[in-house]
Amino acid sequence: MKKIGIIGSGFSGTMTAVQLINKLTKPYEIILINEKETLNKGIAYSPYSEKHLLNVIAGKMSAYPDKPDHFLDWVMQEKAFLGKDKVLLANSFLPRKIYGAYLCAIWEETMKVAKSKNVPINIINDMVVDLDVNDDGVSIKLDNKLNIALDYCIIATGNQIPRNPNIKNQAFFQSPNYFQNPWKIASVQDIKSDLPVLIIGNGLTMVDTVLGLLEHDVQNEIYSISPNGFNILPHRHNGMKYTKLVEEIYEDMSMLEIVKLVNKHIKSVREYGVSAEPIIDSLRPLTQKIWKSFSEKDRDKFMKKLRHLWGVARHRIPLHTHDKMQQLRIERRLHIKSGHIVDIMESNGLIEVHYFDKRTQEGKVVEVSRVINCTGPETDLRNLDQSFLKNCLTKGILMQDKLKLGIRADTETFQILNSQGKPHHNLYTLGANLKGELWESTAVNELRAQAEKLAEFLLND
Ligand SMILES: Cc1cc2nc3c(=O)[nH]c(=O)nc-3n(C[C@H](O)[C@H](O)[C@H](O)COP(=O)(O)OP(=O)(O)OC[C@H]3O[C@@H](n4cnc5c(N)ncnc54)[C@H](O)[C@@H]3O)c2cc1C
Structure with a gap:
C-alpha cells in the first residue's frame, strides 16, 4: 500500500488529508505528523485566548471551496449559538478557538469516512527534523530518531516563528x-x-x-x-461590491500602473465619504495573478516600498x-x-x-x-534555527524564490522544484510556503482551494 505523509497538520495539512481521504478510490495509507498541542488546528486556530478572533467574517470561513456555508452551518448547531440570527453570525468575527474546534470536528467526521473506506490513518505527534528524497520515495526523520519511508510527501509546515531583530547584543x-x-x-x-x-x-x-x-x-x-x-x-465594510477597479485592470500591468489605478479609485470613493475597503477587497481574487505577472524588479519594489501599506489595507x-x-x-x-x-x-x-x-x-x-x-512569520529558511527545510535547502532538494518569501514550486501541480528547477514527482507543498510564487497564500479562502487541488492532482497523477 502506498504511503502519503503530510508534515504539519494545521489548516493546510488537515484539509489536504481530508480531501485525500474523501477522494481516495485506491488503497493508500495517510500519515499525519504534527505535535499534539496544535494537531488539526495549527498555530492560527489554537490560540491561548478566547479574545483572539478570526480576522475574516464567519460567512467566509468554510473549510471547503464548494460548500460556502459549511462553517456557518456548523457554528449554528453549536450550543452557544443555537437560535442566533444567521445573518448576524455570518458577519461576525468569532473566536479562533471555535474555528479550531470546527477543524477538529471535520477531522473526526473524516476519520469515520477513512474507517468505512479502510484507509489506514497514522497520526504521529512529533516533529520532522530531516528529509531526503530519491526516485523511489521520500524518507523523513523524526525528532525521536525514527525514520519513515513515504511514497509521497506533502510539506504543510505553515507559519514559522518570527526572526530575531537585527541587533548588536x-x-x-x-x-x-x-x-x-x-x-x-x-x-x-x-x-x-x-x-x-x-x-x-x-x-x-x-x-x-x-x-x-x-x-x-x-x-x-x-x-x-x-x-x-x-x-x-478596522473592518468597516458596508457590503458594497466594487467592480470598477477590476474592470480597468488589463494583462501585464506594471506595479506603478496598478498603484496609480488603485489610488485613483480610492480617491473617487472617498469623495463620497465611502470607505476604501471594498476597493482593496475587489483586488483579492486577482492578487495571485497580478503577483505572478510582476517582473522581478516590480516584486522587489513592492516588498521595499508597498509591503507594509498593503499589509495595513489587507489585514484589518x-x-x-x-x-x-x-x-x-x-x-x-x-x-x-x-x-x-x-x-x-x-x-x-x-x-x-x-x-x-x-x-x-x-x-x-x-x-x-x-x-x-510580533514581527510576523519568518520566511527566509536560512534564518531558521533548526529546521528540516533549511537542511533541504542546503542539500539542493529545494530552493527559495529571489525574495526569500517561500519555496519554489509549480503552482499548478504543487510539486516542489529542486535546486536545478526540476519538479519532484513525490514532494509537494502548499500554504505559506508558496508565498514567493503567489504572494497571497495565507488565508483560508486560498488554502482550502489549494488543499482540494493538490489532493486531486496527487491522486490523478
Ligand atoms: C495568528 C494567526 C491568525 C490567523 N487568523 C486567520 C483568520 O482569521 N482567517 C484566515 O483566513 N487566516 C488566518 N490566518 C492565516 C493562517 O495562516 C491560515 O488561515 C492557516 O491557519 C494556515 O494553516 P497552515 O496549516 O498552512 O499553517 P500553520 O497553522 O502554521 O500549521 C502548520 C503546522 O505544521 C506544524 N509543523 C511545522 N513544522 C513541522 C515539522 N518540522 N514537523 C512536524 N510538524 C511541523 C506546526 O506545528 C503547525 O501545527 C492566521 C494566521 C496566524 C499566524
Missing part, C-alpha cells in the same frame, strides 16, 4: 524576558515589574498580544515599535477590537512608535531598548520589563 535573545514566539501563552504571563512591555511589530499579532496582556491583568504601559507605525484599520481588525486599541492609546497605555530597534541591553531584569525614532529622527531609549517579538 545577540546575547539578549537568551534572556527569559525575551519571547520570540508570540503565539505561546508564556509571552503574556508572569510579568513581575511595573516597567512597560515592548512589542516589536504593529500587526494583527501585536493586537492579539495586547489583548492577551490585558486578559492577564497587566497594567503596565505597552510600547509597539515597527518600521512605519501605521494605524491598524474587528471594529470593537479597534475601538479598544484606540481607547488604550487615548489613555496613554499603548504607545505606537515608528522606527527601528538599534540594540537591547539587559541587567538585573531591566531592559534598555535603544531605537531610532522615525518621526523625530533621533535615537531614543525606553526601559522595559519584557520584549515580545
Whole structure:
C-alpha cells in the first residue's frame, strides 16, 4: 500500500488529508505528523485566548471551496449559538478557538469516512527534523530518531516563528524576558515589574498580544515599535461590491500602473465619504495573478516600498477590537512608535531598548520589563534555527524564490522544484510556503482551494 505523509497538520495539512481521504478510490495509507498541542488546528486556530478572533467574517470561513456555508452551518448547531440570527453570525468575527474546534470536528467526521473506506490513518505527534528524497520515495526523520519511508510527501509546515531583530547584543535573545514566539501563552504571563512591555511589530499579532496582556491583568504601559507605525484599520465594510477597479485592470500591468489605478479609485470613493475597503477587497481574487505577472524588479519594489501599506489595507481588525486599541492609546497605555530597534541591553531584569525614532529622527531609549517579538512569520529558511527545510535547502532538494518569501514550486501541480528547477514527482507543498510564487497564500479562502487541488492532482497523477 502506498504511503502519503503530510508534515504539519494545521489548516493546510488537515484539509489536504481530508480531501485525500474523501477522494481516495485506491488503497493508500495517510500519515499525519504534527505535535499534539496544535494537531488539526495549527498555530492560527489554537490560540491561548478566547479574545483572539478570526480576522475574516464567519460567512467566509468554510473549510471547503464548494460548500460556502459549511462553517456557518456548523457554528449554528453549536450550543452557544443555537437560535442566533444567521445573518448576524455570518458577519461576525468569532473566536479562533471555535474555528479550531470546527477543524477538529471535520477531522473526526473524516476519520469515520477513512474507517468505512479502510484507509489506514497514522497520526504521529512529533516533529520532522530531516528529509531526503530519491526516485523511489521520500524518507523523513523524526525528532525521536525514527525514520519513515513515504511514497509521497506533502510539506504543510505553515507559519514559522518570527526572526530575531537585527541587533548588536545577540546575547539578549537568551534572556527569559525575551519571547520570540508570540503565539505561546508564556509571552503574556508572569510579568513581575511595573516597567512597560515592548512589542516589536504593529500587526494583527501585536493586537492579539495586547489583548492577551490585558486578559492577564497587566497594567503596565505597552510600547509597539515597527518600521512605519501605521494605524491598524478596522473592518468597516458596508457590503458594497466594487467592480470598477477590476474592470480597468488589463494583462501585464506594471506595479506603478496598478498603484496609480488603485489610488485613483480610492480617491473617487472617498469623495463620497465611502470607505476604501471594498476597493482593496475587489483586488483579492486577482492578487495571485497580478503577483505572478510582476517582473522581478516590480516584486522587489513592492516588498521595499508597498509591503507594509498593503499589509495595513489587507489585514484589518474587528471594529470593537479597534475601538479598544484606540481607547488604550487615548489613555496613554499603548504607545505606537515608528522606527527601528538599534540594540537591547539587559541587567538585573531591566531592559534598555535603544531605537531610532522615525518621526523625530533621533535615537531614543525606553526601559522595559519584557520584549515580545510580533514581527510576523519568518520566511527566509536560512534564518531558521533548526529546521528540516533549511537542511533541504542546503542539500539542493529545494530552493527559495529571489525574495526569500517561500519555496519554489509549480503552482499548478504543487510539486516542489529542486535546486536545478526540476519538479519532484513525490514532494509537494502548499500554504505559506508558496508565498514567493503567489504572494497571497495565507488565508483560508486560498488554502482550502489549494488543499482540494493538490489532493486531486496527487491522486490523478
Ligand atoms: C495568528 C494567526 C491568525 C490567523 N487568523 C486567520 C483568520 O482569521 N482567517 C484566515 O483566513 N487566516 C488566518 N490566518 C492565516 C493562517 O495562516 C491560515 O488561515 C492557516 O491557519 C494556515 O494553516 P497552515 O496549516 O498552512 O499553517 P500553520 O497553522 O502554521 O500549521 C502548520 C503546522 O505544521 C506544524 N509543523 C511545522 N513544522 C513541522 C515539522 N518540522 N514537523 C512536524 N510538524 C511541523 C506546526 O506545528 C503547525 O501545527 C492566521 C494566521 C496566524 C499566524
